[in-house]
Amino acid sequence: MISLEGISKSFKVAKRSAGIKQAAKALFIREHTIVEALQNISFSIDEGQIVGYIGPNGAGKSTTIKVMSGILVPDCGTCSVMGYTPWKDRVAYVRNIGVVFGQRSQLWWDVPVIDSYELLRDIYKIPTVSYKANLSMLVETLGLNDFLHVPVRQLSLGQRMRCEIAASLLHSPQILFLDEPTIGLDAVSKLAVRKFIKTINKERGVTVILTTHDMSDIEALADRILMIGKGALLYDGTLGKLRNRFGTQRTITVDYREYMQPIDISGAARLSWTPERAVYSFDTEHVAIAGVISRLSEQVELIDVAIETTPVDELILQLYKEHQI
Numbered sequence: 654m655i656s657l658e659g660i661s662k663s664f665k666v667a668k669r670s671a672g673i674k675q676a677a678k679a680l681f682i683r684e685h686t687i688v689e690a691l692q693n694i695s696f697s698i699d700e701g702q703i704v705g706y707i708g709p710n711g712a713g714k715s716t717t718i719k720v721m722s723g724i725l726v727p728d729c730g731t732c733s734v735m736g737y738t739p740w741k742d743r744v745a746y747v748r749n750i751g752v753v754f755g756q757r758s759q760l761w762w763d764v765p766v767i768d769s770y771e772l773l774r775d776i777y778k779i780p781t782v783s784y785k786a787n788l789s790m791l792v793e794t795l796g797l798n799d800f801l802h803v804p805v806r807q808l809s810l811g812q813r814m815r816c817e818i819a820a821s822l823l824h825s826p827q828i829l830f831l832d833e834p835t836i837g838l839d840a841v842s843k844l845a846v847r848k849f850i851k852t853i854n855k856e857r858g859v860t861v862i863l864t865t866h867d868m869s870d871i872e873a874l875a876d877r878i879l880m881i882g883k884g885a886l887l888y889d890g891t892l893g894k895l896r897n898r899f900g901t902q903r904t905i906t907v908d909y910r911e912y913m914q915p916i917d918i919s920g921a922a923r924l925s926w927t928p929e930r931a932v933y934s935f936d937t938e939h940v941a942i943a944g945v946i947s948r949l950s951e952q953v954e955l956i957d958v959a960i961e962t963t964p965v966d967e968l969i970l971q972l973y974k975e976h977q978i
């Protein structure tokens with residue numbers, strides 16, 4: 654359904670030096686640097702998948718979404734989405750996709766939400782029957798009833814985000830690109846948005862590509878993870894595969910009677926420390942759990958011990974470290 658082959662995209666950025674003298678010089682001589690936002694990115698995505706597209710800040714996630722949604726033209730490579738080249742057949746193409754940029758609004762700021770929806774209905778030429786059916790489903794499942802008649806600028810972030818997601822789906826797209834859809838949302842709104850994404854994927858077969866820094870989004874939603882770093886694709890697989898790869902990793906949290914010195918345990922990394930609690934991570938292939946506990950109990954009076962498999966955030970961090978990004 655989606656296929657990218659050798660996509661690269663660079664940006665020419667004007668160099669700006671500090672100081673008035675340098676600013677004056679820059680009026681006459683422009684110096685530039687080239688930012689390689691994407692380098693030779695290739696992947697394909699099947700219909701009906703939910704793919705988590707992750708990577709640290711500046712990795713190239715939004716740039717990829719912009720290429721796939723036809724907003725940006727890459728320097729080289731091919732991209733085919735449902736048989737379209739996104740930046741070439743834009744008008745026909747956008748009828749098939751929905752896009753939400755968490756940091757930017759696609760709704761008209763000063764008018765009530767419902768007026769924006771009516772405008773989108775005209776822009777996409779959505780037939781009345783399907784517009785009405787979609788609107789009532791979206792209002793119901795995203796709980797929009799109370800703010801349909803409120804201007805967008807008066808909505809909270811969570812309310813606006815739900816309205817944005819509804820706006821992106823009014824024309825029944827088969828693919829949904831979500832760029833940080835849960836950014837800044839409280840726990841309740843996050844859960845509502847996640848549940849909704851899952852529902853439209855299961856019930857309508859919508860293919861979802863989701864960028865996020867929230868690993869619990871990934872854990873809750875993604876069938877597959879694509880990880881990008883410094884513009885290059887570094888990991889493609891399931892969360893399960895990632896867990897297996899770091900399957901022998903454990904995190905141990907210990908509570909003890911006040912002890913003023915951090916304790917070092919050979920082979921274990923201390924993740925945090927206070928006089929009453931410390932957290933370590935270690936690999937059971939190299940350090941036995943019993944050894945860690947006995948080393949700690951030699952030094953402190955233990956009150957509680959919790960051992961967990963490594964959380965997703967930590968797994969992802971390990972991948973980032975492995976690739977030095």
Ligand SMILES: Nc1ncnc2c1ncn2[C@@H]1O[C@H](COP(=O)(O)OP(=O)(O)OP(=O)(O)O)[C@@H](O)[C@H]1O
Binds near residue numbers: 665666690713
């Ligand atoms: N319009 C632009 N002009 C110049 N540089 C850009 C532009 N858009 C993106 N970049 C650069 O390209 C790189 C990738 O940016 P991109 O926004 O794709 O990253 P990202 O992975 O989405 O990051 P984040 O998680 O911070 O949103 C960055 O170095 C960024 O500064």
